[in-house]
Amino acid sequence: MQYFEQIEALLYVHGDEGLLLADLAELLNLSQAATRQQMDLFMIAYDKRQPSALQVKQYGDLYKLMTQAAYQEIIEKAVYRKNINRLSPAALETLSIIAYKQPITRLEVDEIRGVASDGPINTLLTKGLIVSKKRSDKIGRPRLFTTTTEFLNCFDLTSLEELPQLTYEDNLSQQLDLFLNDDKS
Amino acid sequence: MVYEVKLDVFEGPLDLLLHLINKMEIDIFDIPIKILTEQYIDYLHSMQQLELNIAAEYLVMASTLLLIKSKMILPVHEEMMIDEVYDDPRETLVQQLVEYQQFKQAASQLSFKKQQREQLFSKAPTEVEVQTHYTEPLKMEVNLLVQAFERVLNKQLLHSPSEKLVHREEISIDVVIQELQEKLLVESRIKFNELVYQHGSRAYMITLFLAMLELLKQNQINVEEHNKEIYISK
Secondary structure, three states: OOOHHHHHHHHHHHHHHOEEHHHHHHHHOOOHHHHHHHHHHHHHHHHHOOOOOEEEEEEOOEEEEEEOHHHHHHHHHHOOOOOOOOOOHHHHHHHHHHHHHOOEEHHHHHHHHOOOOHHHHHHHHHOOOEEEEEEOOOOOOOEEEEEOHHHHHHOOOOOHHHOOOOOOHHHHHHHHHHHHHOOOO | OOOOOOOOOOOOHHHHHHHHHHHOOOOOOOOOHHHHHHHHHHHHHHHHHOOOOOOHHHHHHHHHHHHHHHHHHOOOOHHHHHOOOOOOOOHHHHHHHHHHHHHHHHHHHHHHHHHHHOOOOOOOOOOOOOOOOOOOOOOOOHHHHHHHHHHHHHHHHHHOOOOOOOOOOOOOHHHHHHHHHHHHHHOOEEEHHHHHHHHOOHHHHHHHHHHHHHHHHOOOOEEEEEOOEEEEEO
8 A cells, every 4th residue: 555654654643633634635645535545545454453552533534543442441540631521411412413403503402402502502612512604594694503523533423424323213203293193184 | 690500400491391201101292281280390399499590491391381281271172173283282392302302312322422432542743843043052051050050059058147137138130130231341251159249148149140041041141151150241
């Protein structure tokens, strides 16, 4: 594989920050599509290098070199872990709604939760887990929220497609349909 | 100031309702609205007894429940059954509850994914340091300067009287800087020790040292060490 060592070196140097596909394309002087191909090959090849304490994770367009889960214990004995950002239940709920329903406005989130979500939304914005890039066409042109690459990173998701299935999604909606259509004649 | 307190660990009225529904093992698709409303309002009352302010959303939900309850009591006209679609007054609430429950579930699954992610570590990115630009090379290394200073400090201790009257002497660095600069106009080289013995106090010695560092930083003087003596020059 042509660029293997170069990619490995770059991933190492970027560490926590991760390597963006676009940046890698520039560094290797390739198109983004070609770069993506190379990265796919790289990840397969890297996985085959076992046993290894390292792995390459992909979060959207960002690639990071990380340790494998099996080594958590020994690492935590050696390394002082920085303050882990804990998300409050309110923030988690809000984030879930945005993740599954994006793009979505604050008001729509409020309606689902039944409470005001200003606080949690601000927290999520501050932590870089959501952004507002567009506005809705509705009255007042409210901001639309979407999740970020940092969100993918935080929750170990390669892409939004990996979001866990909403439980009883099919089952519940079926039941709901039955319920709503009952007694109607 | 009004303090809003969360009831127990509930995230809002929907959360509370779900809790009551689960506790009483109610079928969410056939809610006995009378009982649920009673339980809900009982809960709010107990909060009031504890003299806790109830957030507005809870009160809105209470009135919504009462509205639904009263609608359920109303007799249904025959005409409605034939022509129009009969709306179950609980419909909107049930939809809300079901959707909210889904997201509560999703939130807990995401939380688990977060924990999994926290098992992985990566190192901080490598920084390449930018070299600062010196206009003139220092003729002396700072640690040597500090060592020399320590020697002088120790010598001073030997000279100081056994009984001391402790008094605070105010010596400003600016004054010392000025003195030093004036002296350098006259003499090309000054011995650090000489200056200190002239003045006598430790406070002066320390201030002089700080003045030297400041002037060094501004590239206004040169400092050298020779035979364990510190020499200051322009």
